[in-house]
Amino acid sequence: MTIDITRFSLALPSKGRLMEDALDLFAAAGLPISKLGDERGYRGTISGMSEVEVVFLSATEITRHLRDGAIDLGITGEDLLREHIADLAHHVDIALRLGFGAADVVCAVPECWIDVSTMEDLDEVSVRFHEAHERRLRVATKYLNLTRVFFAEKGVRGYRIVESLGATEAAPAAGAAEVIVDITSTGETLLANNLRILDDGVVLQSEAVAARAHHVNQDPARARIADLILDDLRGAI
């Protein structure tokens, strides 16, 4: 998809609850978005703001485009921003937390590990596991960077990451990993898979955010549009 750089580009998630909640929020803020073409179109407009081009992208793509400066303002998950942009503060401002899409990125272990309730326990078990099984404890996750940073902070070293592209919570039962780092809103999926969140295992409390690319601040016209949209959204949260 090509994005018209002469116009202000606003990116919204292209599917699911995140898209619906975002569209509702814009409507409530007096910025109703209408999609161009049929319902499945990937572009839209805000009535009364012809200089704004609305694009619908996957939340991950929005993150990447924000990092590269290809879009000006984007609605996406904080977890994705923190995972995919190593030096977030240099590329993007989290301008507004939107109050929906709340979910925690957590570290969970099999429920049967009754001796493991903290990250410190996990550290000790990872050392024992290596000695007993001659391989490293495996952590299934799609959050490679968040996991590395969090585990390093907690002093857990001897583990290996298995990249998971879906159904992470099934990895321990399937024998693909021992531990997982995944996102959960209610914890029910983890429970159903006999996994337990560690007491100090919350990696990130995430929600949907409006993120503003840094380059916007260098262009007064763009900055003004961003301010307008963000002010209206702020009033509707």
Added chain:
Amino acid sequence: MPGKSAELRSALDTQAKTITKLFVNAGYDYIVPDILQPADIFLDRSGEDIRTRTYVFTDPAGQELCLRPDLTVPTCRYHLQHGDIDGEVTRYCYSGPAFRFQPDDDDDLRPREFDQVGLEHYGAPDAEKAEAEIIALTIEAVRGAGLENFQVKIGDLGLFNALLASIDMPERWRRRLRHHFWRPQTFHETLERLVAEPGASVGVEMEFLGGWVSDRREEIASTLEHLLSLRAIPLVGGRSVDEIATRVLEKVEDRRAPPLSESSAALIRDYIEVAGPPRDALHRMMKLIVSADLDLSTGMAAFARRVTLMQERGVDIDACTFLAEFGRNLEYYTGFVFQIEYQTPAGAMAIAGGGRYDTLLSDIGARQPVPAVGCAIHTERLLAAVQAEAGLQ
């Protein structure tokens, strides 16, 4: 990364050639280990953490490779493939590029690609003699490159382990202290907890199993098995009921064990704070150990002998600094460690570092433990230090 000028490259090459010649003349075989290494060995050895500072990638065949972050592991692998791995004394030296991730690609003193010249000494029956040889040759190399003002820091992880071994406490507490040695904050917290309430983190579930049921691992295991089936909790995650029960029992034992005495904790703290010229430090450690009525004579004798051997090889021992806590954060080292630093306006810059690593070769495939000691010189920094010093005169 704009690259190096021909002038800088040639200065580095000349310096590397001089140092390599010194090492070869001292009996070290010059080898050329591969730059591309299988990532697996590094990941299994050090865990996921190395990805944060190593260039790891997947080749078209799907194999995970890395650009070597240093030449120590590559030299070990070379030795396992080409060397006589059954106990002969082997000496290697090398010179070549290594790669480490740095967030800032403009920092001349933290380059992403840099050259290391180093030496490794395997299978020496006389540990202290080999250690003295390595540190003396490294200092000679640094001097030979033209650097006059530098500091030498030394440490001894073996002495720390010997100290722990001589203090009365459960073995698992020693493991915990050794494991956390590299994180000063956590180390001190762990020490405090062992004094205050060693079993604080025992969960309710575990207390039920461990305290109410039994002191025996087998009974804990069978009760756990029963409990899991009663609640329809599947046994997943690769650890057996026995492994879990073993650790439950240990945690329960922690709770019942008499806490670490305050005097033992104080001794450990006092030991970690020992710093100064090696002979003064030795004196201070002797006093600590004698007043605590412990026997550390083997470790102390080795320390004293190493000091004497270093002196015999021409090391100015009083210009060295011993730091009991030095060696934290240096991964595979198991005993004697050292670092050579040059003082810059921005702080100390590490020019060379090395030490003993007796478990590395067996960890990556040697059939028996191989004593090993080595060192690597960061040539870009050495050259920068030499030039800075010349500029000051």
